[in-house]
Amino acid sequence: MFNKETEYAIRGLVYIQLQNFNGKRPGIAEIAEQIDAPHFYTAKILQRLVRQGFIESQKGKGGGFYFDSQKPDLSLKQLIVATQGDSLFCGCGFGLKQCDDNNPCPLHDKYASIRNALNQLVTDENVQSLAQTRLRGEEIQSPRLK
Amino acid sequence: MFNKETEYAIRGLVYIQLQNFNGKRPGIAEIAEQIDAPHFYTAKILQRLVRQGFIESQKGKGGGFYFDSQKPDLSLKQLIVATQGDSLFCGCGFGLKQCDDNNPCPLHDKYASIRNALNQLVTDENVQSLAQTRLRGEEIQSPRLK
DNA sequence: CATATAAAAGACTAAAAGGTCTTTTATTAT
DNA sequence: ATAATAAAAGACCTTTTAGTCTTTTATATG
Secondary structure (H helix, E strand, C coil): CCCHHHHHHHHHHHHHHHHHHCCCCCCHHHHHHHHCCCHHHHHHHHHHHHHCCCCEEECCCCCEEECCCCCCCCEHHHHHHHHHCCHHHHCCCCCCCCCCCCCCCCCHHHHHHHHHHHHHHHHHCEHHHHHHHHHHHHHHHHHHHC | CCCHHHHHHHHHHHHHHHHHHCCCCCCHHHHHHHHCCCHHHHHHHHHHHHHCCCCEEECCCCCEEECCCCCCCCEHHHHHHHHHCCHHHHCCCCCCCCCCCCCCCCCHHHHHHHHHHHHHHHHHCEHHHHHHHHHHHHHHHHHHHC
16 A cells, blocks of 8 residues: 555654654654664655655754644645655556546446545544554553553 | 556456457457557566466467456456455555554554455456446447447 | 764665566467 | 467566665764
């Protein structure tokens, strides 16, 4: 469904946001290890996301990656389109060029509804809400485990 | 969503079935042209499908590709799994290794329902029914056009 | 200001996907 | 038989995706 770059980007950004909630700015080594992704490849992907303005970074001692809390939440849709384009949301499952609501291919209606559901999901969900869900999950479970 | 090989395979097999309904066995050149796919690449893909027993072929004059009408209908699911594996139907959208119903990642439930819908669609639909839909569509439109 | 630290930049390699082409083999019609 | 035909086989090439590594640049802190 998603390519590696997108997977690592989602996992990386959610991890960064999670650490940010705790007042920390994780570095590449920590991020890559925690999300189980290749160190240097993760660095390259995060650098691209910085250049595109999705996250901020700080060089030098105590540096790392962080979200600008002034900026609006980052939807998965924005992130996915940035890393692998929008083909997932506008292509025809059957691969036909001439396929739209007026001239549908045999699979059109059923496939379109699935594609729309996927579009809805990634438009609604964002990095911040995912990180918060994980934060809550851990907070709720912690007392029982201790 | 699907890779090129899968797209060409679906389009090619539907075209073959459509021609078979008319008592014809199309050859590679015709198929590739009609489905707008690269000639030699289409040949390679169809050859693999023959080896896997999805379709039959006949060499020599008057030869071409055809379905064994004795065999059961070929679902898109079978075809997709043969051409690009089953990762689309069992992977986690979030890319986490530990993600199942017991230990779900934040997106699990919503993503799972989309994946299941997709699975259902390609399991229900098959090459034969798609070809028949196109056959009916053309038959209905023909009288008006002439 | 020096130094340690950490991201930025970019060259490089590896593997997979996508695609091309030539040669061989099988079949059928003359 | 043999010539024409059409798929099978497989070598090769190109592009994209995935991943690695070294060098450079910026920055906080002693």
